[in-house]
Amino acid sequence: MAGQATASSNxxxxxxxxxxxxxxxxxxxxxxxxxMDDDVELKPILDRLAPYPPLDRTPSAETEVRLPEIVGGLGWAWHWPR
Known part of the structure; x- marks a missing residue:
């Protein structure tokens, strides 16, 4: 994961x-x-579906909170192209 490399290098x-x-x-x-999530409320589902694999560096609490929205953004790009 690129984030791990950045944290490590710092x-x-x-x-x-x-x-x-x-x-x-x-x-x-x-x-x-x-x-979209304001209407559909997918974030609680993504909270459970967005676990990360074992990493060399641990995500901070702030990073963990953002992971479901990042996964949601990736899903948007995948399923709802412009």
């Missing part, structure tokens, strides 16, 4: 949100997901 044991390689396009999709 001498940290925790992967922070700013370590994740989130592009502008993914940010836009995360925003679209948030707007």
């Amino acid at each position: 001498g940290r044991d925790l992967v922070e949100p700013h370590d994740l390689p989130i592009t502008e396009g993914l940010r836009e999709n995360i925003h679209r997901f948030r707007k």
Whole structure:
């Protein structure tokens, strides 16, 4: 995971949100997901479906909270292309 490499190169044991390689396009999709999730409420489902594999570096609490929305943004890109 690129986030692990960034955290490691900065001498940290925790992967922070700013370590994740989130592009502008993914940010836009995360925003679209948030707007859609206000009506559909998928986030609770993604909370359970977005576990991460064992990592060399542990995600911080802030990073873990953001993972479902990141997965939602990736899902938006996959299933709802422009």
